[in-house]
Amino acid sequence: xxxxxxxxxxxxxxxxxxxxxxxxxxxxxxxxxxxxxxxxxxxxxxxxxxxxxxxxxxxxxxxxxxxxxxxxxxxxxxxxxxxxxxxxxxxxxxxxxxxxxxxxxxxxxxxxxxxxxxxxxxxxxxxxxxxxxxxxxxxxxxxxxxxxxxxxxxxxxxxxxxxxxxxxxxxxxxxxxxxxxxxxxxxxxxxxxxxxxxxxxxxxxxxxxxxxxxxxxxxxxxxxxxxxxxxxxxxxxxxxxxxxxxxxxxxxxxxxxxxxxxxxxxxxxxxxxxxxxxxxxxxxxxxxxxxxxxxxxxxxxxxxxxxxxxxxxxxxxxxxxxxxxxxxxxxxxxxxxxxxxxxxxxxxxxxxxxxxxxxxxxxxxxxxxxxxxxxxxxxxxxxxxxxxxxxxxxxxxxxxxxxxxxxxxxxxxxxxxxxxxxxxxxxxxxxxxxxxxxxxxxxxxxxxxxxxxxxxxx
Amino acid sequence: xxxxxxxxxxxxxxxxxxxxxxxxxxxxxxxxxxxxxxxxxxxxxxxxxxxxxxxxxxxxxxxxxxxxxxxxxxxxxxxxxxxxxxxxxxxxxxxxxxxxxxxxxxxxxxxxxxxxxxxxxxxxxxxxxxxxxxxxxxxxxxxxxxxxxxxxxxxxxxxxxxxxxxxxxxxxxxxxxxxxxxxxxxxxxxxxxxxxxxxxxxxxxxxxxxxxxxxxxxxxxxxxxxxxxxxxxxxxxxxxxxxxxxxxxxxxxxxxxxxxxxxxxxxxxxxxxxxxxxxxxxxxxxxxxxxxxxxxxxx
Numbered sequence: 001x002x003x004x005x006x007x008x009x010x011x012x013x014x015x016x017x018x019x020x021x022x023x024x025x026x027x028x029x030x031x032x033x034x035x036x037x038x039x040x041x042x043x044x045x046x047x048x049x050x051x052x053x054x055x056x057x058x059x060x061x062x063x064x065x066x067x068x069x070x071x072x073x074x075x076x077x078x079x080x081x082x083x084x085x086x087x088x089x090x091x092x093x094x095x096x097x098x099x100x101x102x103x104x105x106x107x108x109x110x111x112x113x114x115x116x117x118x119x120x121x122x123x124x125x126x127x128x129x130x131x132x133x134x135x136x137x138x139x140x141x142x143x144x145x146x147x148x149x150x151x152x153x154x155x156x157x158x159x160x161x162x163x164x165x166x167x168x169x170x171x172x173x174x175x176x177x178x179x180x181x182x183x184x185x186x187x188x189x190x191x192x193x194x195x196x197x198x199x200x201x202x203x204x205x206x207x208x209x210x211x212x213x214x215x216x217x218x219x220x221x222x223x224x225x226x227x228x229x230x231x232x233x234x235x236x237x238x239x240x241x242x243x244x245x246x247x248x249x250x251x252x253x254x255x256x257x258x259x260x261x262x263x264x265x266x267x268x269x270x271x272x273x274x275x276x277x278x279x280x281x282x283x284x285x286x287x288x289x290x291x292x293x294x295x296x297x298x299x300x301x302x303x304x305x306x307x308x309x310x311x312x313x314x315x316x317x318x319x320x321x322x323x324x325x326x327x328x329x330x331x332x333x334x335x336x337x338x339x340x341x342x343x344x345x346x347x348x349x350x351x352x353x354x355x356x357x358x359x360x361x362x363x364x365x366x367x368x369x370x371x372x373x374x375x376x377x378x379x380x381x382x383x384x385x386x387x388x389x390x391x392x393x394x395x396x397x398x399x400x401x402x403x404x405x406x407x408x409x410x411x412x413x414x415x416x417x418x419x420x421x422x423x424x425x426x427x428x429x430x431x432x433x434x435x436x437x438x439x440x441x442x443x444x445x446x447x448x449x450x451x452x453x454x455x456x457x458x
Numbered sequence: 459x460x461x462x463x464x465x466x467x468x469x470x471x472x473x474x475x476x477x478x479x480x481x482x483x484x485x486x487x488x489x490x491x492x493x494x495x496x497x498x499x500x501x502x503x504x505x506x507x508x509x510x511x512x513x514x515x516x517x518x519x520x521x522x523x524x525x526x527x528x529x530x531x532x533x534x535x536x537x538x539x540x541x542x543x544x545x546x547x548x549x550x551x552x553x554x555x556x557x558x559x560x561x562x563x564x565x566x567x568x569x570x571x572x573x574x575x576x577x578x579x580x581x582x583x584x585x586x587x588x589x590x591x592x593x594x595x596x597x598x599x600x601x602x603x604x605x606x607x608x609x610x611x612x613x614x615x616x617x618x619x620x621x622x623x624x625x626x627x628x629x630x631x632x633x634x635x636x637x638x639x640x641x642x643x644x645x646x647x648x649x650x651x652x653x654x655x656x657x658x659x660x661x662x663x664x665x666x667x668x669x670x671x672x673x674x675x676x677x678x679x680x681x682x683x684x685x686x687x688x689x690x691x692x693x694x695x696x697x698x699x700x701x702x703x704x705x706x707x708x709x710x711x712x713x714x715x716x717x718x719x720x721x722x723x724x725x726x727x728x729x730x731x732x733x734x735x736x737x738x739x740x741x742x743x744x745x746x747x748x749x750x751x752x753x754x755x756x757x
Contacts, residue, residue, distance in 0.1 A: 099720045102506040125723050129507035223587075223615055225703055281592030283615020283704055289591060420722050431704035435617050 055086045056355055059114040061094045066311045066375045073371055078362050105131040105347050112356045116172055116345040118155055119417035123171060128162030133346040134169035138357040147364055147381040151411060156343045166250035172343025175363050176372055177380040179338035179402050180230050180306045186320040188301050200238055200329045207277045210301045219293060219300030220278040221285025222434055225427035229416055232430055234304050236265035237335040237412045238328040249413040258448040266433055266440035273434055307398040311376035323397035335412040336405045340380040378402050419454035498729040505725035517730035530709045534690050540625030541632055541689035546681050549636025554666050557644040572634035583698030586627045590614050614700050620708050624699055636681045643677035679750040683743050690739050711735050
């Protein structure tokens with residue numbers, strides 16, 4: 001008997017392991033998806049006349065306090081302007097959203113509106129699976145092209161087969177923008193008489209100066225992996241051309257990762273590791289911990305990350321902070337990693353497409369821009385004329401940075417969009433690079449293996 | 459078991475009726491997903507689109523040539539040392555210290571030492587991630603406080619130390635379970651065996667070797683099987699602490715399943731990894747069971 005119990009318990013344990021990754025298979029002959037008539041001829045609705053109860057289910061990933069408040073305000077104002085409409089908001093972290101959204105969008109009662117991460121493995125895969133509603137007609141009706149430049153729109157675009165990134169149909173609109181640059185501790189910089197660098201050489205001189213003064217130049221923690229991409233790619237963006245980075249991310253024109261420029265950026269990273277420019281023991285520090293130390297004025301004088309951190313650096317500290325774009329040396333184009341935040345998309349099978357589009361318009365209105373700006377977050381769309389972020393110089397810095405790269409047409413890319421496996425590959429290889437396990441040449445070769453395999457299979 | 463006679467008029471399916479609710483839940487939530495996972499391992503499928511392509515054994519062939527899978531499997535085997543072997547040895551030691559004679563505060567020690575086992579793995583992971591933090595974590599701060607600042611490390615970010623560090627957390631979680639298991643088993647051992655041994659001049663170590671260990675064969679089997687399974691399916695701890703990094707130094711197959719299925723949209727491949735691991739766990743469990751029943755018939 002005991003033995004049977006053993007076998008049974010083993011079987012149960014195995015069952016748990018297996019069921020952890022099982023998903024129901026799709027039916028062999030799926031019913032043709034109902035295409036709502038609204039896609040053919042969208043109508044710009046003012047508030048719906050009939051005050052019947054309609055619930056719009058919205059999934060977003062604005063879980064941080066300041067972000068969440070903006071969403072609550074916008075939702076309340078939307079409900080007030082549309083009698084009878086109720087917004088059912090579901091907040092998730094990005095990780096959680098990425099895991100659950102695809103299945104949810106395939107359901108008949110899934111979210112009507114959801115934030116869909118850009119890139120092949122998320123938006124691309126969902127377009128391929130026919131889960132998202134093309135927004136071209138709505139974009140024309142609501143004149144979204146006046147809010148977003150074509151380069152911004154291309155980040156939320158795919159061909160209808162979901163294969164080619166950066167062209168074809170529009171599948172989302174982004175409320176926020178991001179630019180990766182350098183946050184600096186103004187308090188410490190001023191106290192030491194350090195000024196903002198205007199070339200990359202000056203930037204490296206600044207790093208050396210901070211190090212000589214006995215402080216950590218760059219607050220950094222690579223335990224979570226992803227932010228190492230920004231350290232490397234921020235420098236990479238000072239060396240490559242816009243055409244290269246576009247081609248690379250959109251997977252066209254057969255470019256490669258194994259280039260002298262990428263090797264040079266990798267070499268700079270190892271040089272900074274050697275010279276102790278990053279936080280000591282950075283490999284064991286998480287992103288949030290690194291930022292907490294930076295905010296407290298003890299982690300480092302600078303930190304290279306995205307403008308999204310600006311909101312978190314205000315208040316609860318006696319330090320003052322500023323933001324600048326990583327400068328390029330003369331003869332190089334200064335690009336910066338950047339783009340628009342995770343866009344709102346509409347589920348293909350929703351029966352409330354018009355209302356959902358109205359909601360998307362609301363989320364990218366000047367009013368929304370103003371609220372995001374007040375919260376210290378960069379809006380992707382233009383602010384109301386004459387807007388000034390009062391009493392928030394850090395935010396004004398990021399606003400200027402975004403305006404600069406936008407007007408200079410210097411908005412680069414998150415390179416981890418390039419292939420579905422690119423993120424995991426480059427994070428692992430960057431950790432090896434920063435740990436001096438591999439050389440810059442080995443780094444670019446290892447990453448190129450992933451990229452070439454993707455191009456070959458596409 | 460002797461066959462039982464049915465009452466007159468009683469249906470032959472009466473027994474099945476009682477089994478039905480539990481069996482249904484088992485079939486729907488356990489058996490069906492297992493079969494479905496096995497079937498999916500022969501397809502190329504992203505997990506949500508309608509088409510999936512039958513690729514025969516292609517996933518299995520890629521698996522044996524996938525350096526990442528082999529590395530992850532190797533890490534899982536290393537985890538057996540930390541999840542299984544060290545906790546069993548520690549559990550034996552603690553059980554023989556606590557179990558023989560009633561100690562004052564016994565309940566306190568037993569509860570305290572068992573505590574890690576009842577915590578959620580995510581809580582454990584977050585706590586230890588903080589303890590391992592190079593700047594303000596308890597470990598490095600403690601080392602500096604006692605003048606051993608030279609031994610501070612970026613524990614979870616160090617290519618050599620990340621795996622042992624995460625493994626040590628596994629040991630911390632598992633030893634309490636082994637200890638309680640062995641304590642329970644030792645209460646079954648008649649005290650006169652120890653008394654007789656003592657009269658014959660056997661010291662504590664010999665008593666452990668010749669009385670305690672053989673009597674604990676059944677418990678050792680249970681401990682081995684459950685801890686080895688835990689080592690081979692570890693996921694949560696790695697997910698919370700290192701996500702497989704730095705590089706692939708703490709990558710385990712459980713994390714590979716998650717990554718392939720939910721981040722890289724390769725559900726077919728993920729199912730293949732899961733299937734292979736399931737078979738592996740099944741095989742190891744059978745081997746342990748066989749050893750146990752051959753040597754300890756009737757236990």
